[in-house]
Amino acid sequence: MKHEEFDVIVVGSGVCGATIAREMSRQGRKVLMLERGGSAPARESLAGIAGIADEVRLGERKLATVRALTTGGSTSMYFAVANMPPLELFRAHGIELADDLEAVRRELPIAALPDRLLMAKARRLRASAIELGHDWRKNEMLIDASQCDSGYRYEAKWKALDYVEDALAAGATLIQRAMVVRVLREGGRAIGVEYRRRKGFGSELRQAYAKKVVLAAGELATPTMLRDCGVDGVGARGFFCNPGYGVYGLVPGLGGGEEGFVGSMSCHLDDGIELGDANVARVLHRPMMLAALRFRHLLSYGDCVGVGVKVKDGLGGRLEADGRLRKGFDHRDQVRLDQGRREAVRLLERAGAKHIFDVGLRAAGRIGGLIRIGEHVDGKLETSLRGLHVCDGSIIPDDMRGTPTVSLICLARHLSRHLLAAT
Numbered sequence: 001m002k003h004e005e006f007d008v009i010v011v012g013s014g015v016c017g018a019t020i021a022r023e024m025s026r027q028g029r030k031v032l033m034l035e036r037g038g039s040a041p042a043r044e045s046l047a048g049i050a051g052i053a054d055e056v057r058l059g060e061r062k063l064a065t066v067r068a069l070t071t072g073g074s075t076s077m078y079f080a081v082a083n084m085p086p087l088e089l090f091r092a093h094g095i096e097l098a099d100d101l102e103a104v105r106r107e108l109p110i111a112a113l114p115d116r117l118l119m120a121k122a123r124r125l126r127a128s129a130i131e132l133g134h135d136w137r138k139n140e141m142l143i144d145a146s147q148c149d150s151g152y153r154y155e156a157k158w159k160a161l162d163y164v165e166d167a168l169a170a171g172a173t174l175i176q177r178a179m180v181v182r183v184l185r186e187g188g189r190a191i192g193v194e195y196r197r198r199k200g201f202g203s204e205l206r207q208a209y210a211k212k213v214v215l216a217a218g219e220l221a222t223p224t225m226l227r228d229c230g231v232d233g234v235g236a237r238g239f240f241c242n243p244g245y246g247v248y249g250l251v252p253g254l255g256g257g258e259e260g261f262v263g264s265m266s267c268h269l270d271d272g273i274e275l276g277d278a279n280v281a282r283v284l285h286r287p288m289m290l291a292a293l294r295f296r297h298l299l300s301y302g303d304c305v306g307v308g309v310k311v312k313d314g315l316g317g318r319l320e321a322d323g324r325l326r327k328g329f330d331h332r333d334q335v336r337l338d339q340g341r342r343e344a345v346r347l348l349e350r351a352g353a354k355h356i357f358d359v360g361l362r363a364a365g366r367i368g369g370l371i372r373i374g375e376h377v378d379g380k381l382e383t384s385l386r387g388l389h390v391c392d393g394s395i396i397p398d399d400m401r402g403t404p405t406v407s408l409i410c411l412a413r414h415l416s417r418h419l420l421a422a423t
């Protein structure tokens with residue numbers, strides 16, 4: 001390994017890492033994917049999720065987010081809501097994604113769920129939201145509805161693992177349980193990485209070399225790596241984390257035992273507050289209610305209806321020297337969090353729910369603002385250390401709304417074109 005040189009090394013096999021590896025290896029480039037996690041889960045189960053989920057605390061008030069450390073990254077446990085990239089916003093950063101978006105839409109199953117896949121809970125929520133005057137709409141999802149006879153199916157969601165498998169079929173190399181600890185540099189260029197490979201009960205340090213290195217380790221890992229490379233100002237403006245609540249109640253007699261896809265519908269209130277369907281599959285419902293010590297809700301899956309609240313917070317907090325993130329909220333954020341929670345309760349009450357509670361303040365699976373296009377990376381997503389690029393959730397602009405996965409696939413395709421031209 002030490003003397004073998006690759007065209008590109010991608011650090012992490014999430015949405016961006018997998019897409020770049022697939023695009024590059026299909027064009028005959030020699031690609032190495034280094035992935036910190038293993039292969040779990042082969043299918044969705046409580047043990048499978050527990051084995052890959054990594055909870056990351058963000059502050060003093062039990063604020064936390066979660067990521068998946070496994071091949072395919074966080075899409076192994078995401079909800080598959082597919083908001084489209086804001087093309088104008090990326091254009092303003094010198095990045096043109098229109099053709100990529102068109103290609104992605106042609107290739108992937110992106111559509112709103114058909115009515116037959118909306119379960120009793122989702123239908124009840126929609127009825128009460130509309131009665132209260134909300135513009136409650138279906139979201140597009142990365143779900144192949146033709147694979148779902150009646151309701152939820154984990155396998156029907158598109159996942160980055162699909163692209164990892166395509167990359168492997170096209171000749172890419174994947175090393176799992178390989179945690180990159182350092183970017184190797186020579187002069188002002190990145191020439192490879194050093195990684196720790198787990199082996200039995202121990203581990204060993206190895207190096208790998210390439211013409212190009214892409215950090216795609218996710219929004220929680222990449223900023224620290226980039227700062228360690230000496231790139232100035234990473235994290236200087238703080239970060240956003242889209243905080244919010246899951247609010248749940250019991251609607252006696254609803255009795256919809258079927259499982260649906262969480263996030264299938266939502267609405268936007270004024271001032272950056274979003275409410276959505278938070279009716280998770282059974283496999284997530286159980287540990288969530290257990291952690292909240294809500295046994296009645298735990299045992300009444302069919303009657304338990306959930307509303308998610310998400311608030312667009314401003315930049316703030318800090319990235320500590322040890323890589324930990326800390327964030328508090330200002331008065332405006334707090335007012336909107338309270339307003340969103342109150343509206344979620346009103347929606348549940350309207351739906352006939354009793355025993356309403358929230359599971360505590362969480363950061364929605366998206367942190368950002370630490371790395372900025374135009375400041376830390378250029379339009380080719382390259383850093384001031386030549387040959388070192390960044391492509392993952394950490395570069396999503398802080399004024400972008402909505403879910404990031406489709407934008408990330410497009411950004412990864414955009415970067416792949418530049419890498420192909422340069423290798």
Ligand SMILES: Cc1cc2nc3c(=O)[nH]c(=O)nc-3n(C[C@H](O)[C@H](O)[C@H](O)COP(=O)(O)OP(=O)(O)OC[C@H]3O[C@@H](n4cnc5c(N)ncnc54)[C@H](O)[C@@H]3O)c2cc1C
Pocket residue numbers: 011012013014015016017034035036037066067068069070071072073074075077078079080081082083178179180181216217218219221263365366391392393394403404405406408
């Ligand atoms: C519960 C949940 C629900 C979500 N729902 C949605 C949704 O509905 N729609 C949507 O668009 N988005 C959703 N997201 C967000 C979405 O999953 C992520 O934004 C997206 O997967 C991020 O992709 P990425 O390429 O940035 O990195 P990731 O998916 O985080 O992948 C990074 C990879 O790098 C690996 N890695 C980390 N450090 C190292 C290292 N040092 N060395 C080697 N490898 C490393 C990790 O193990 C991981 O595999 C959700 C997230 C969560 C957690």
